[in-house]
Amino acid sequence: MNTLAAISALGSPTFWMSLFMLIGIYAAVTMLLNVEAGWGGMWDLGIVGLLAIGSYTYTIVTNPPGEFDVVYSPGWPVWAGILAAMATTGIVAFLVGLPALRARREYFLIITFAFAEVFRQLAINVRDLTHGTVGFNSVARPFESFFEKDALRGVLLAVTWAAALLVYALTRRISRSGYGRALRAMRDNEPVALSLGIRVSWLRLQTFVLVGVAVGGVAPLYLWWLRYVAPSVFEPQFTFTAWTALVLGGIASRSGAVLGVGVLLLFTELIELIDVPGELRNLHVAVHPLAIGLLLVLVLRFRPEGLLSERGTFGARARQTTALDGAGAAVASRLRRLSPRGDSGKEETS
Amino acid sequence: MTAADGTGSGAMLSTHGLHKAFGGNVAVHDVSLDLYPDRITALIGPNGAGKTTLFNIITGYERPDSGGITFDGHRVGGMAPWQISRRGVARTFQTPVGFPTMTLWESMQVAGASHAVLTGMLTTRGRRETAELSRRADEILGNLGLAQLLDTPVDELAAGDRKLAELARQLMSRPRLLLLDEPAAGVNPGAISRLSDLIRDVHRSGIALMIIDHNLSFVLDVADYVHVMANGRIIAEGTPDEIAASPLVRQVYMGVDA
Numbered sequence: 001m002n003t004l005a006a007i008s009a010l011g012s013p014t015f016w017m018s019l020f021m022l023i024g025i026y027a028a029v030t031m032l033l034n035v036e037a038g039w040g041g042m043w044d045l046g047i048v049g050l051l052a053i054g055s056y057t058y059t060i061v062t063n064p065p066g067e068f069d070v071v072y073s074p075g076w077p078v079w080a081g082i083l084a085a086m087a088t089t090g091i092v093a094f095l096v097g098l099p100a101l102r103a104r105r106e107y108f109l110i111i112t113f114a115f116a117e118v119f120r121q122l123a124i125n126v127r128d129l130t131h132g133t134v135g136f137n138s139v140a141r142p143f144e145s146f147f148e149k150d151a152l153r154g155v156l157l158a159v160t161w162a163a164a165l166l167v168y169a170l171t172r173r174i175s176r177s178g179y180g181r182a183l184r185a186m187r188d189n190e191p192v193a194l195s196l197g198i199r200v201s202w203l204r205l206q207t208f209v210l211v212g213v214a215v216g217g218v219a220p221l222y223l224w225w226l227r228y229v230a231p232s233v234f235e236p237q238f239t240f241t242a243w244t245a246l247v248l249g250g251i252a253s254r255s256g257a258v259l260g261v262g263v264l265l266l267f268t269e270l271i272e273l274i275d276v277p278g279e280l281r282n283l284h285v286a287v288h289p290l291a292i293g294l295l296l297v298l299v300l301r302f303r304p305e306g307l308l309s310e311r312g313t314f315g316a317r318a319r320q321t322t323a324l325d326g327a328g329a330a331v332a333s334r335l336r337r338l339s340p341r342g343d344s345g346k347e348e349t350s
Numbered sequence: 351m352t353a354a355d356g357t358g359s360g361a362m363l364s365t366h367g368l369h370k371a372f373g374g375n376v377a378v379h380d381v382s383l384d385l386y387p388d389r390i391t392a393l394i395g396p397n398g399a400g401k402t403t404l405f406n407i408i409t410g411y412e413r414p415d416s417g418g419i420t421f422d423g424h425r426v427g428g429m430a431p432w433q434i435s436r437r438g439v440a441r442t443f444q445t446p447v448g449f450p451t452m453t454l455w456e457s458m459q460v461a462g463a464s465h466a467v468l469t470g471m472l473t474t475r476g477r478r479e480t481a482e483l484s485r486r487a488d489e490i491l492g493n494l495g496l497a498q499l500l501d502t503p504v505d506e507l508a509a510g511d512r513k514l515a516e517l518a519r520q521l522m523s524r525p526r527l528l529l530l531d532e533p534a535a536g537v538n539p540g541a542i543s544r545l546s547d548l549i550r551d552v553h554r555s556g557i558a559l560m561i562i563d564h565n566l567s568f569v570l571d572v573a574d575y576v577h578v579m580a581n582g583r584i585i586a587e588g589t590p591d592e593i594a595a596s597p598l599v600r601q602v603y604m605g606v607d608a
Contacts, residue, residue, distance in 0.1 A: 178463025178479060181452075185460040188449040191411065194431035195441055196461040196523050252451070310451055311503070 010273065017153055021225045023265050024160040028167040028218045030242045030249075030257040035171055036211045037243075038252035038310075039180060041187030042101070042204060043109040045239055049116030050212050052234035053092050054085040054219030056123060056130060059229045062140035071128045078142045078220070086216040093212025094205065101204045116239065123231045135230030139223045160221045167214065168258070175254050175313060183207060184252075184314075244292060248299055250306025254313040260306065267295055362387045362527060362558050363439075368407055368417035370400075377403040378414070379582035385527070387558035390549070392569045394562070394593075395579035396602070401562045402444065404579070405529050409441045410434045421527070440525030444532050446516040450505035454496065454515055457504050458487035461522035483522070490518050494548060509536045514548070527558040534565045546572045570594055578602070 029047060036042050062081035063073040076084065100111040123130045143155055174180040186193040186200050194200055223229060241264065249260020271291055276284045299307065361384035370378040377400045385391050393401050406412040408419055410431040419427040426434050449457045463479060491497045494514050499507065507515055513533060520528060530549070537545055542565070549572050553559050563569045569576065570590040578586040578593060580602045586593065593599055 178459070181456065181460050181463055184451060185449050185457070188451055189447055191431070192443065192448060192519075193460070194411075195409065195435050195443075195520070197432050197435040198460075199430075199432045314452065314456060 015269075015273075017157060018225075019265060019269050021157050021160055022269075023261055024157070024164045025218060025222045025225065026242060026245060026265060027258045027261045028160075028164040028221075029215060030245050030261050031164075031167050031171050031254075032211045032214050032218075033242050034246055034252065034254070034257045035174060035183070036207055038246065038257075039174070039183040039187065040204065040207045041105075041183075042208065043105055044112045044208075044211075045109045045236075045243070046112030046114070046116030047211075047215065047242060048234050048236065048238040049096075049112070049119045050089050050093060050215040051219050051222065051238065052116070052119050052123060054089040054216035055223055055229055055234070057088040057216070058082065058085040058220045058223060059136050059139055060129065063136065063138075064140075067138070068131055068136060070131055078140055081140065082217060082220050085219050086213045089216025089219070090209050090213035093209045097205050097208035097212075101201065101208060113236070113239075116234070116236065120231050120234050123234070130231075133231055135228060135233075137228045139227050139229065141224045141227075156221075156224050160225070163218065163221055164258075167218070168254075170214070171254055171257075244296060246306075248296060248306055250303075250308035250310070250312070252310035252313070253306065253308040256306055256308035256313075259308060263307070264292070264295070268292060360386055360388075363408070363419070363421050363560075365404075365408065366418045366420075368404065368419070369415045370403055370407060370412060371415060376582050378407065381417070381579075381582070381584055383577055383584060383587070385558065385560055386575075387527075389574035390553050390572060391560045392563065392573035392576045393560065393579060394564075394566065394569055394576060397564075399579040400582040401579055402531060405441060405531055405562060408434075409439060409529065435523060438524070438526035439529070440520040440523050440527070441529040442516045442520055442531050442533065444535065446512045446536075448504045448512070448516060448519065450503070453501050453503050454491070454507065454518075455487060455500040457515070457519050458491070458500075458522050459483050461519060486522060487518075490521050493551065494518050510538055510541055513537055513545075517548075517552075521552070521557075525557055527560070528552065530559065530561045530563075532563050533561060534563050534568045542568050543571075 029051065033044065033047050036044050036047075058081045060070070060072060061074055061076045061084045062078060063070075063075065065073050065075045067073070096112075096115050100108060100115065103111055123135075124133055141152070141156065142159075143152060147155055174183075182193070182198050182203055185196070186198055186203060190200055226233065242261075245260035245264045246257055247260070248264055249258065250256030268288070268291075271288060274284070305311075363385040364383070366382050368378050368381040370376075379400075381400075381404060393404070395401050403412060407414050410426075410429050410433065413428060417427070418425060421434070421437060421439060424437070426437060426439075429437075449460065452460075459480070463483060487500075488497070491500055494517065496511065496514055496518060499511060499515075504512070504515060513536060517530070517533065533549065534542055534545060546568065549559065549561070561569065561573060570593065573590055576588065576590055576593045577584050578596075578599050585602060586596055586599050588596070
């Protein structure tokens with residue numbers, strides 16, 4: 001009977017709607033994490049903190065005045081809320097980045113992790129502004145007056161995927177720009193990057209702020225789907241999921257972030273669907289992280305770089321797609337055919 | 351050829367009384383030297399003489415305890431490495447690791463590209479820049495005989511090619527002065543004379559050069575003027591012939607590293 005229940009859930013549009021919504025949101029955040037951590041080498045373990053700042057900013061400024069017992073609720077329209085979320089998150093990223101970016105690798109990781117937790121504690125304790133642990137049980141959504149409930153879900157799903165696509169286009173542009181190459185150069189070898197005139201500290205700060213602004217823009221999409229805001233939403237679990245997806249899909253690969261999110265979320269949601277009798281519930285919950293760990297070990301055992309790789313994104317093809325003159329591209333493709341490295345450039349077919 | 355007028359006043363880079371100690375270890379002691387664009391200058395000396403530390407001070411990676419550096423008449427002492435690089439001083443590193451995740455061609459594009467977020471992503475500028483960088487990379491790789499390796503990942507290059515790739519990459523930033531840290535180390539003996547030719551070509555193209563190396567015959571062959579360093583001090587300088595004949599140099603340098 002359990003299998004039957006699972007199969008019927010698989011057929012429900014709500015399940016797939018939710019899954020695709022989550023994939024869109026996580027994909028956008030993970031792609032941004034990839035810019036920062038995959039290409040820039042800044043191991044940010046506090047990306048959920050940026051999401052939290054964007055989320056709280058959006059909710060506080062868009063809440064209808066008087067609906068919640070908080071000191072500030074100007075009741076701004078949705079679009080102003082989105083802009084406010086982006087701006088605030090960018091400013092906070094700047095302020096956090098100023099001291100934090102002096103640290104490297106695991107030290108940066110610890111600082112960002114701490115920052116996200118500090119912010120969550122603030123959200124719990126600054127009740128006058130955040131409504132404490134309860135948070136806000138409603139979120140302003142766009143188009144509410146134009147569509148009825150089911151249609152609105154579809155529209156918001158489309159908006160979310162459009163945003164994810166926009167983030168993909170942004171990362172694609174970055175990967176082909178001098179800025180993107182400077183990021184990877186700085187990650188690979190900071191002294192050499194400096195010797196080429198790259199102002200590493202400034203580049204790191206710019207990138208952290210860019211990711212902050214973009215994550216601030218993604219935050220409202222997440223809330224439109226969740227329809228509530230509370231400190232529990234911004235536990236480290238969100239960051240870990242994005243990181244797991246990034247490693248699965250292939251860190252520093254452009255499309256890997258998306259593929260990783262798809263595979264990971266499909267896998268976890270399917271596990272969730274398995275219906276177990278009451279006495280086994282606890283076990284089911286406990287098995288969940290175990291299964292994710294197993295998936296990760298399995299993928300990395302056979303593909304240490306992840307499902308896709310950095311070389312897939314930036315291999316020999318980088319030349320063909322960036323060089324303007326056709327002659328150069330022709331030479332490059334001829335050279336590529338001669339070279340034995342047949343597996344590079346598998347990922348992109350643009 | 352843009353090499354400046356003869357010796358005397360036209361020093362491109364000068365250091366004045368540079369001093370640097372690590373704890374109680376004096377790595378560079380009162381080093382003053384002038385570097386002229388019209389000759390290839392070499393710096394030799396036994397291991398631990400302070401040669402690389404001196405390079406690191408000149409290029410901003412180490413801060414001197416005292417003393418100053420002028421490049422082109424401007425004080426550059428205390429500037430960050432990227433600032434010194436943008437003024438036209440490039441360097442190579444002893445271990446040519448480079449950017450291991452990039453292909454040779456990609457690593458050539460890092461120098462000279464827009465590093466700022468916005469300018470780096472604006473379409474027209476980015477495209478034109480890429481095309482221009484692409485042309486220059488092809489030219490440099492062609493001159494160094496690396497054209498067929500442009501799609502090879504940097505970490506798959508042979509040791510000797512990696513040295514050349516390092517040189518090629520630093521040339522992309524259009525330096526006016528290039529400091530080479532042990533260019534001949536790890537290059538197979540048969541290829542050394544070709545390396546000397548390449549280095550002379552680079553110099554002839556109008557780039558001032560300073561070389562650190564252990565390989566004495568290589569240095570005496572390629573350099574026009576040699577400084578000898580031991581225990582953090584410059585103990586002798588002169589033309590390669592003078593250096594080869596100096597008893598002091600024989601004692602300090604060759605005695606250790608023969």
